[in-house]
Amino acid sequence: MRTIAQLLGVKGRDIWSIGPGASVFEAITLLAEKEVGALLVLDGGKLVGVVSERDYARKVILRGRSSREMRVSEIMTRQVHTIGPDQSVAQGLELMTEKRVRHLPVVAAGELLGIVSIGDLVKEIIAEQKVTIEQLQQYISG
Numbered sequence: 482m483r484t485i486a487q488l489l490g491v492k493g494r495d496i497w498s499i500g501p502g503a504s505v506f507e508a509i510t511l512l513a514e515k516e517v518g519a520l521l522v523l524d525g526g527k528l529v530g531v532v533s534e535r536d537y538a539r540k541v542i543l544r545g546r547s548s549r550e551m552r553v554s555e556i557m558t559r560q561v562h563t564i565g566p567d568q569s570v571a572q573g574l575e576l577m578t579e580k581r582v583r584h585l586p587v588v589a590a591g592e593l594l595g596i597v598s599i600g601d602l603v604k605e606i607i608a609e610q611k612v613t614i615e616q617l618q619q620y621i622s623g
Contacts, residue, residue, distance in 0.1 A: 485573055485587055485597060486566035488605055494595040498523045501530065501554035505541055508532050508553050519584040521596060522557045528593055530557035531584060563588040564597070570605045573597060 498521040499508050508520055512534060522530035532553050540556040541548050564573050564585045573585060577599050587594040 482569045482571055482609060483605060484566065485564055485568050485570065486594075488570060488597060488601060489566065489587060489595045492597075492601055496521060496593060496596060499532065499553055500524060501552065501557065503553050505532075505537065505548040505551040505553060505556060509534075509537055509548055518598060519596070521586055521593070522553055523593075528561060528563075528586060528588070530554070530559050531561055531582075531586070532557040533584065535583070558582075561586060565589055566594055570602050570609075574599070574602050574606065577602070 497511060497515045497517055499511060501522050501524050511520060512518065518535075519531050519533035521528060522532055530553075536556045536558060537548070540546075541551060562576060562580045562582055562585060564576060564587055566587055566589050577583065577585060583599045584596055586596050
């Protein structure tokens with residue numbers, strides 16, 4: 482099974498971020514432009530939160546608030562769960578399931594290395610299972 486670092490090597494290490502003082506509208510615009518489901522919230526280069534489409538839906542839309550007037554800091558998830566690059570894809574899925582999150586920043590020695598989504602991890606698991614199935618079919622058919 483691949484490690485998170487190996488997965489980042491394939492998918493890339495792009496990190497899309499926004500500051501806590503930006504408007505929620507700016508965050509939603511960036512999410513749409515980059516076609517991602519979450520942005521890391523960085524303050525002076527330090528990871529202070531994650532803002533996602535889920536945060537927007539639950540904390541802005543459902544409360545009838547205005548995304549142009551609200552700040553990212555008002556809706557971001559402050560308790561950020563991270564994963565290390567040496568952990569496995571399976572460990573990432575387990576952590577996401579346990580913590581009920583869909584995005585994990587990848588951090589080593591305090592350095593932000595990238596971010597993985599549940600989609601990235603599921604795609605990797607499916608690819609690994611496909612290889613295993615092909616190998617078993619070859620073994621069975623001789």
